[in-house]
Amino acid sequence: MSLNRATALRINLDRNTQWPWAAVAFGMLCLYVPSLIELFRGVWSSDQQGHGPIVLGISIWLLYRKWPEMMEASEGCRPSIFGWLCLIVGLILYILGRTQDILLFEIGSVIWILVSVALLMRGAAAAKAIWFPLFFMIFMIPLPGAFVDAVTMPMKMAVSYVAEQLLYWGGYPIARTGVILQIGPYQLLVADACAGLHTLFTLEALGLLYLNLVRHESVARNLVLAILIVPISFTANVIRVMVLTLITFYFGDEAGQGFLHGFAGMVLFISALLLIIAVDAAIRSVVGVFEKGQEAVGGSA
Secondary structure: OHHHHHHHHHHHHHHHHHHHHHHHHHHHHHHHHHHHHHHHHOHHHOOOOOOHHHHHHHHHHHHHHHHHHHHHHOOOOOOOOHHHHHHHHHHHHHHHHHHHOOHHHHHHHHHHHHHHHHHHHHOHHHHHHOHHHHHHHHHHOOOOHHHHHHHHHHHHHHHHHHHHHHHHHOOOOEEEEOOEEEEOOEEEEOOHHHHOHHHHHHHHHHHHHHHHHHOOOOHHHHHHHHHHHHHHHHHHHHHHHHHHHHHHHHHOHHHHHOHHHHHHHHHHHHHHHHHHHHHHHHHHHHHHHHHHHHHHHHHHO
């Protein structure tokens, strides 16, 4: 009889602790479902911002994956008063972004509010446990158009230049004017979706997700790989532009702008992932040789 009462009491306690989380989830849905609907109908439906839904889905999966760890790490911890500060900042950003149509504030506020929820519900240990999913959400925030345009043009120029030089060295009849490549009778404009800041952001997110899933113990190795993700992303962009150029040269303009254009997007992510894995393997080999050398020096001493 006492066992049944204890079981019933534990079930009631579990249900009682679930109610606050259900209320938080309901509040978040009320705030951000209208924003998400507008994003899916607007910027997230474009090629430049098409990575937004993917980052959102991965972030939700990461939060779900980290949930048991968060609950265990924050067991017995007190709520943090800093949660109220984060909540106020998040609500101010949301109100400003929603009323003034500033997506940077409106969507960025979700990170502040989630941090405040973790701090107020479970304390600082909970926020620390889910730091990476919250950080990963940065990549789904739409950036201001003026900033994107200012950064994207130099990137497109650099990608166009490198692609032109490599194809020229390969013996192809190619020339470049700004970000326009001319190969044979065809002209190709290197668009923002092919070599812009959003593409770099997407590949950065892919690299950081790889680091989080692999979980190397060496801090130096993680830091070096995180820094090298930038040139890896640039290289993947060059590969994509070269593939599109060669597709157009051999199969015509319709092939380059049609189905094979989407295939070139797959080439971008596959090449980036393979480059990340290859660079990681190279770093692992170098670190392994260095550690063996240190052990040998220590043993001889």
